[in-house]
Amino acid sequence: MRSIYLDHAATTPVREEVIEAMVKVLRENFGNPSSIHQFGRPVRKMMEEAREKVAKAINADPREIIFVGSGTEADNIAILGGARANKKKGNHLITTSVEHHAVLDAFKALEKEGFEVTYLPVDEVGRISVEDFKNALRDDTIFVSVMHANNEVGTIMPVEEIGAICREKKILFHTDAVQSVGKIPVDVTKINCDFLALSGHKLYGPKGIGVLYMRRGVRTQPLYFGGGQERKLRPGTENIANIIGLSVAIELAVAEMEQESARLSKLRDKLIDGVLANIEETRLNGPREGRLPHNVNVSIEYIEGEALLLTCDMKGMAASSGSACTSGSLDPSHVLMAMGLTHTTAHGSLRLSLGKSTTEDDIDYIIRELQPIAERLRAMSPVWERFQKGLPIA
Known part of the structure; x- marks a missing residue:
């Protein structure tokens, strides 16, 4: 049976170059980078060279790169630590209604501590308004978090x-760039961010490694204690193999980004056009322009989402309905709901995220197979039957 991986937004396979680099470290460089003897010194050097590679990828200073365990951890250290450290300056925080739960849940935790949070709405394509943001600002606003790409x-x-607005007003700004680094240009100086989160396993690197960019001079509070590693924000012996793996992955991703993004954008647009043309009562979620090159999200009306995913899997297409972190939930996507979709439409959403292994032949296969899948599932749907008869749908 054909097997097509269409869930690169959830995780990516580890590149061979990354595996080779990691295996070499595991075999030859077991020393603790905090040790000053002959076994520790080379490992420290390797780690700092990796830090330089990561910094270069996002136009940062190597001293601003902190290795952590995941993008989620980077988000939490930035948001919780940044807000708490600056509480004397104010009590108001701003984020968006469509953030990853690593961000949203951190803000909910801060609300329990007495902070006030404004959750910015989004328009029909999932984008916030800069005017809405300006209107939400208060004299006591101290921290803002807006994801780079959904x-x-x-x-x-x-x-x-x-x-730019946050920098002018001296408000801390954090962006979750887990989905964007390596896919589109990310420059911390142009974004004017104080904190940025990225993750290795979205870049064809290993799981269990992420990065927190923290601009020099920014005040924050640690969440963990026990050592001086990573500017005392992520104490514990560093995971050298994963750090090296991440540095190789991000260096390759940035070097190939322009060419690969152009290739994926063409495949993305072909897939969107094919699905919308072949399957009636289908809508694109998100914008045509100003979206990630590898992301396709469509809602096929009057179909139950779980049945759609399972049937796609039976046909060799591994897809998702949204964030992998909420895949066990029966609730509709909070992102789609914030964009104004109904429960019924949101439940029939399908996220197809392309990657290095995706070919044009794969796209043709997906377009060809999705139509009969939709027809078969709709034939069993009482909601589709009511729609066909022109009856009201609750």
Whole structure:
């Protein structure tokens, strides 16, 4: 049976170059980078060279790169630590209604501590308004978090405009760039961010490694204690193999980004056009322009989402309905709901995220197979039957 992986937004396979680099470290460089003897010194050197590679990829200073365990951890250290460290300056925080739960849940935790949070709405394509942001600002606003690009619908946010306003008003600005680094240009100086999160396993690197960019001079509070590693924000012996793997992955991703993004954008547009043309009562979620090059998110009306995913899997197409972190939930996507979709439409959403292994032949296969899948599932759907008869749908 054919097997097509269409869930690169959830995770990516580890590149061979990354595996080779990691295996070499595991075999030859077991020393603790904090040790000053002959076994530790080379490992420290390797780690700092990796830090330089990561910094170069996002136009940062190597001293601003902190290795952590995941993008989620980077988000939490930035948001919780940044807000708490600056509480004396104010009590108001701003984020968006479509953030990843690593961000949203951190803000909910801060609300329990007494912070006030404004959750900015989005328009029909999942993008916030800069004017809405300006109107939400208060004299006591101390921290803002706006994702660079949405993990479900691929919408690219106006982070450069938001960052410029925050810098002017001396408000801390964090952006979750887990989905965008290596896919589109990411420059911390242009974004004007104080914190940025990225993750290795979205870049064909290993799981269990992420990066927190923290601008020099920014005040924050640690969440963990026990050692001086990573500017005392992520104490514990560093995972050298994963750090090296991430540095190789991000260096390759940035070097290939322009060519690969152009290739994926063409495949993305062909897939969108084919699905919308072949299957009636189908809508694109997110914008046509200003979306990630590898992201396709469509809602096939009057179909139950779980049945759609399972049937696609039976046909060799591994897809998702949204964030992998909420795949066990029966609730509709909070992103799609924030964009104004109904429960019924949101439940029938399908996220197809392309990657290095995706070919034009794969796209042709997906377009060809999705139509009969939709027809078969709709034939069993009482909601589709009511729609066909012109009856009201609850």
